[in-house]
Amino acid sequence: MPVERELSLRAALTGALLGVFLTPSNVYAGLKIGWSFNMSIIALLVGFVFWQGLAARVRKGPSWTLHESNISQTVASAAASVISGGLVAPIPAYTLLTGEALPAAPMAAWVFSVSFLGIWIAWYLRPSLIDDDKLKFPEGRATLEALTQVYGHGREAAKRIAVLFGAASLSGLVKWVDAFYWALPRWAPTAQLERLTFTLDPSLLLVGFGGIIGMRVGLSLLLGAVLAWGGVAPWLLSQGLVALPAGSEGPQFAALVEWLLWPGVSLMVCATLSSLALRLFRRGEGDAAAAAGRFRLRRPERVPALGLCLAVLLVVALQAALFGIDVFMALLTIPLALCLAAVAARVVGATGIPPIGAIGQLSQLGFGVVAPGQVSTNLMGANTAGGAAGQCTDLMNDFKVGKAIGATPSKQVIAQCLGIAVGSAVGVLVYKALIPDPRAMLLTEEWPAPAAATWKAVAQTLALGLESLSSSVRWAILLGGLAGLVLGVLEVVAPSRWAGYLPSAAALGLSFILPASVSGMMAFGAALAWAAGLRWPGLRDRFAITAAAGLVAGESVTGVGASLWQLLRHV
Secondary structure, three states: OOOOOOOOHHHHHHHHHHHHHHHHHHHHHHHHHOOOOOOHHHHHHHHHHHHHHHHHHHOOOOOOOHHHHHHHHHHHHHHHHHHHHOOOOHHHHHHHHHOOOOOHHHHHHHHHHHHHHHHHHHHHHHHHHHOOOOOOOHHHHHHHHHHHHHHHOHHHHHHHHHHHHHHHHHHHHHHHHHHHHOOOOOOOOOHHHHHOOOOOOOOHHHHHHHHHHOHHHHHHHHHHHHHHHHHHHHHHHHHOOOOOOOOOOOOOHHHHHHHHHHHHHHHHHHHHHHHHHHHHHOOOOOOHHHHOOOOOOOOOOHHHHHHHHHHHHHHHHHHHHHHOOOHHHHHHHHHHHHHHHHHHHHHHHHHOOOOHHHHHHHHHHHHHHHOOOOHHHHHHHHHHHHHHHHHHHHHHHHHHHHHHHOOOHHHHHHHHHHHHHHHHHHHHHHHHHHOOOHHHHOOOOOOOOHHHHHHHHHHHHHHHOHHHOOHHHHHHHHHHHHHHHHHHHHHHHOOHHHHOOOOOHHHHHHHOOOOHHHHHHHHHHHHHHHHHHHHOHHHHHHHHHHHHHHHHHHHHHHHHHHHHHHHHHOO
């Protein structure tokens, strides 16, 4: 039986080109709402339809093989997932706290280095985690099902890609009109509700994300928005705990979020860490050794060993050179990254949810103890663990797909390295174009940057201590933390038939940091997808996620283009 083409030039270039177009979507969405989208299935569909369609028309040359599709989606998803390297969280938080903004080239090198470390950690984790039948890796399994489906039913792939491009065109058109021709109205029933950010946001990206996250998360966002912006915010104004600028009109997001982010961050961090700890150490899921990410080390091979050593040297050197971190402290980030990436990979294998936020905050707490008051060490040391964990989990999903189809792991690693190289360069350029002045533009209604707000709040608290905060904020942190602890525990211990009715702690906390208009539109998108599923369940299963992804991609790509155009006009 002939061996299928795998790491071909066209597969690598197709994935790289798709990464160029898909990475801006995640950077844009990450700065807007703090979430990103797995691009594996979208990249798979686009590559398949293009090359299979071209082969059908030309009737010459080799067909687009299943293994080439896998390599292409690996490159593209690695590029798009590079935002876990810090682009929308610790890097902007570092600028907000220190006032220092890295130039583009050093920033790209840093993002690449922590992602590169995650790739080699994944290589050494692969034998034990991928071979563990208890770990299903849901994201990888979804990609595998899509891969086998399009090669078994080519017409289905063509229909899905038509839906994808149709939704993207609609979303992009709406954003283009809003940006260049006529600013779409942000309507509110009353001036008071407008001041509290309860406006109608004409964003199809938010509707698309709502369709992706589902009803539980959507309703949790809506509940949190009503609680935070409809309940707590008016109380803050009436008690004089937050003072608005004299004569201020319109949404007062920036002034209110400075207080509201504290209980929101506390809720998210405590819920995520308590849930993660229970999932790892509860009875029935393995002993403490397994919880720490038990894995069998491979016998050192020359190339992987050199790759890991190079990654370690690069991360340590850049921490010292770019952020002035002591070399000993920089070296401490490596074993922490190894352990936490193993934990993250195991959690992703079991649940499909990458706990990158929890990994980051856990690392920040650790560095807050060993390096108190050192903001750079706290943020960028934790960035090493979070970035490595993010790229490690992405590659583990690809390894799961590769094992099922007989792909070559070393070729997948090469594809992943190419992807992070593309993603680091493109992601940094997009970030620089969108946010030329982070201190003035971030934590605003236009760019809430909730992930950056979380990292900033944790680092600031650990550096200055709780005594630096007002008593009202400290009480808010305590109450938010207790609520998060309860929700995190219930999420794990509640019977499965009841767990789906619990509010999502991550969404509740996030709604304190997002404008109410954003949470409301995502809840609307979730309800729309749910209602469509009741009426047309078959069509929902086939096209809902594809259409939602198109809405996200269309607006984000157009939004990036609009920002670039505005930047060029002022050069």
